[in-house]
Amino acid sequence: MSTSPAQRRRIARWSVVNTAVVLYALFPVWWIVALSFKDPATLSDGSFVPRRWTLENYRGIFATSEFTRALVNSIGIALISTVVAVTLGTMAAYAVARLRFPGKRLLIGTSLLIAMFPPISLVSPLFDIERFLGLFDTWAGLIIPYMTFSLPLAIYTLSAFFREIPWDLEKAAKVDGATPAQAFRLVIAPLAAPGVFTTAILVFIFCWNDFLFAISLTSTTAARTVPAAIAFFTGSSQFQQPTGSIAAAAVVITVPIVVFVLLFQRRIVAGLTSGAVKG
Amino acid sequence: MTRLSEGARQERRLGWLLCAPAVLVMLAVTAYPVLYALYLSLHRYDLRFPQLARFVGLDNYAAVLSSGFWWEAFQVTCLITVVSVAVELALGMGLAVVMHRAILGRPAVRTAVLLPYGIVTVVAAFSWQYAWTPGIGYLVDSAGEAPLTDHWKAIGLIILAEVWKTTPFMALLLLAGLALVPEETLRAAMVDGATRWQRFRLVTLPLMKPAILVALLFRTLDAFRIFDNIYVLTQGSNGTGSVSILGYDNLFTALNLGIGSAISVLIFLCVAVIAFAFIRLFGTAAPGSEDTGR
Numbered sequence: 001m002s003t004s005p006a007q008r009r010r011i012a013r014w015s016v017v018n019t020a021v022v023l024y025a026l027f028p029v030w031w032i033v034a035l036s037f038k039d040p041a042t043l044s045d046g047s048f049v050p051r052r053w054t055l056e057n058y059r060g061i062f063a064t065s066e067f068t069r070a071l072v073n074s075i076g077i078a079l080i081s082t083v084v085a086v087t088l089g090t091m092a093a094y095a096v097a098r099l100r101f102p103g104k105r106l107l108i109g110t111s112l113l114i115a116m117f118p119p120i121s122l123v124s125p126l127f128d129i130e131r132f133l134g135l136f137d138t139w140a141g142l143i144i145p146y147m148t149f150s151l152p153l154a155i156y157t158l159s160a161f162f163r164e165i166p167w168d169l170e171k172a173a174k175v176d177g178a179t180p181a182q183a184f185r186l187v188i189a190p191l192a193a194p195g196v197f198t199t200a201i202l203v204f205i206f207c208w209n210d211f212l213f214a215i216s217l218t219s220t221t222a223a224r225t226v227p228a229a230i231a232f233f234t235g236s237s238q239f240q241q242p243t244g245s246i247a248a249a250a251v252v253i254t255v256p257i258v259v260f261v262l263l264f265q266r267r268i269v270a271g272l273t274s275g276a277v278k279g
Numbered sequence: 280m281t282r283l284s285e286g287a288r289q290e291r292r293l294g295w296l297l298c299a300p301a302v303l304v305m306l307a308v309t310a311y312p313v314l315y316a317l318y319l320s321l322h323r324y325d326l327r328f329p330q331l332a333r334f335v336g337l338d339n340y341a342a343v344l345s346s347g348f349w350w351e352a353f354q355v356t357c358l359i360t361v362v363s364v365a366v367e368l369a370l371g372m373g374l375a376v377v378m379h380r381a382i383l384g385r386p387a388v389r390t391a392v393l394l395p396y397g398i399v400t401v402v403a404a405f406s407w408q409y410a411w412t413p414g415i416g417y418l419v420d421s422a423g424e425a426p427l428t429d430h431w432k433a434i435g436l437i438i439l440a441e442v443w444k445t446t447p448f449m450a451l452l453l454l455a456g457l458a459l460v461p462e463e464t465l466r467a468a469m470v471d472g473a474t475r476w477q478r479f480r481l482v483t484l485p486l487m488k489p490a491i492l493v494a495l496l497f498r499t500l501d502a503f504r505i506f507d508n509i510y511v512l513t514q515g516s517n518g519t520g521s522v523s524i525l526g527y528d529n530l531f532t533a534l535n536l537g538i539g540s541a542i543s544v545l546i547f548l549c550v551a552v553i554a555f556a557f558i559r560l561f562g563t564a565a566p567g568s569e570d571t572g573r
Contacts, residue, residue: 010382017377018384025391028443029398032406093303100287102514107302108440116303116506118550120523121543124530125312125319148308151301170544209403212523216531227401229512243409250402261397265390272396272448273455 029254035037035247045255051161057248069221070229074253077139080208081146081186086200089145090192092186097162111152119149123216130217137219145213150203154210155270157202162188171201198271201264205257226253309326313547319540351524351543353549359521360502363441367498368491370442371449378450379457396447404511407440416420427512431560433519440508449494456490459481496557500550514570522534523545 039052061067096104126138126145135141165188173183214228221229230249233242261268321338325330343349378388395403411427427433460483468478484491506523509515515524526546531538 022391080416085376091297099294101291
């Protein structure tokens with residue numbers, strides 16, 4: 001019964017479709033992984049699987065401070081931006097989802113506008129302003145645009161999550177004599193934690209991914225993040241191509257995100273779609 | 280009665296208080312710089328000759344709009360935007376249907392589809408660049424290699440990289456819309472003798488319209504701002520630069536803040552026009568316009 005010919009055909013068809021989808025998603029990823037493990041001598045052989053596996057490329061990028069420094073910058077800047085954006089976003093989203101106050105539409109409209117904003121339009125004024133304020137090529141100089149551009153994402157996702165939180169608990173807390181602020185801190189905040197966590201992942205990925213601000217608003221290793229740093233990689237000698245180093249660095253910054261995505265895929269899907277498609 | 284209005288006033292004050300930091304940050308970091316960009320765009324301001332800075336009115340705009348570079352970049356950007364969003368919509372819809380209907384291996388497909396979303400754009404772009412480079416390792420400058428130095432091939436590869444990276448996002452938005460289509464309606468259509476294609480076209484698609492429009496709006500605006508992929512794949516050579524690349528080059532290669540700012544403002548206007556057109560098209564389905572009250 002369980003394997004009628006029709007059913008078997010369906011299973012076969014789905015297997016083909018699924019395999020095609022998985023290959024589509026994995027092909028370029030595998031390619032960069034393969035490159036990163038190739039021996040410098042075989043780097044240009046064009047084979048899809050490394051003939052001689054080596055960790056030399058990884059040793060190479062961790063040997064100099066150029067990459068490690070960029071990694072520290074990336075982690076620090078993305079973490080701080082995430083914490084600030086999610087904190088401010090949580091406050092605003094709570095108000096949007098739970099409170100009645102004039103100007104709410106204006107807030108939603110403004111954040112939508114900023115989400116649509118072309119970052120290149122900000123690069124020229126920010127470049128000049130940050131040089132004037134001494135923020136150019138500092139962590140703060142990148143954290144400021146990152147948290148701004150991730151705030152709309154944070155507000156949208158969080159308010160969608162917050163709308164799902166049972167109202168009655170807050171009311172009950174208020175009946176028990178809690179002020180709205182107390183109700184927020186003691187009742188809603190713990191309930192909102194999963195949504196906040198999901199938003200934090202999305203915001204972190206957003207900051208981690210940025211390239212335009214990273215190459216425009218930094219000039220040295222003081223604040224340059226990994227995506228920008230690998231674009232400026234040079235080989236260990238001028239006759240050596242940076243291909244292997246770039247591939248290894250690419251894999252290093254991809255792995256944490258892939259692990260995140262795999263661990264929290266359900267949440268990420270919910271978070272990505274909640275802000276955009278809702279009743 | 281007075282207690283209630285007191286509570287309402289308290290609620291209103293708390294609402295403003297909670298939103299204030301986010302609003303202040305967003306305004307300080309976008310509104311002020313945009314106004315400053317507007318100001319810069321009306322001045323001759325070249326970092327190599329700062330002493331020559333002066334008000335020039337709309338000269339920068341005239342210079343940009345009468346230059347072939349802007350229109351070439353504009354055409355390339357529009358082409359990349361239209362083609363990649365169209366392909367993404369078709370592919371994304373296919374992926375969404377697969378994720379929605381798959382009778383086996385659904386978690387695996389879902390995971391695989393999310394991978395491109397998680398990969399840093401620059402990393403993916405490098406992967407594509409090396410994938411299309413004959414003789415990897417001899418890439419002294421990207422002008423030396425074959426497909427990426429040909430105008431049309433390079434644009435095709437840029438679109439491919441863009442489509443690969445962002446189709447999952449499109450597919451997820453469409454999947455959310457697909458989930459809203461009631462199963463009974465589809466079954467009723469099936470009972471009425473509608474074929475699979477008719478069911479999709481006449482039942483599923485109309486019900487998904489809001490989701491499709493939102494996905495299209497997000498992706499169109501995103502694609503119009505394309506930068507990372509082009510920067511890594513071609514650096515905008517051979518007429519493959521987008522408007523964002525053009526703006527960047529004027530700022531950081533030519534160090535001309537006046538012209539660069541004029542380009543920035545023009546890009547901002549383009550994006551505003553696209554957003555406005557979509558929102559007119561949407562009507563009430565626009566993401567900011569629904570009633571977001573409690």
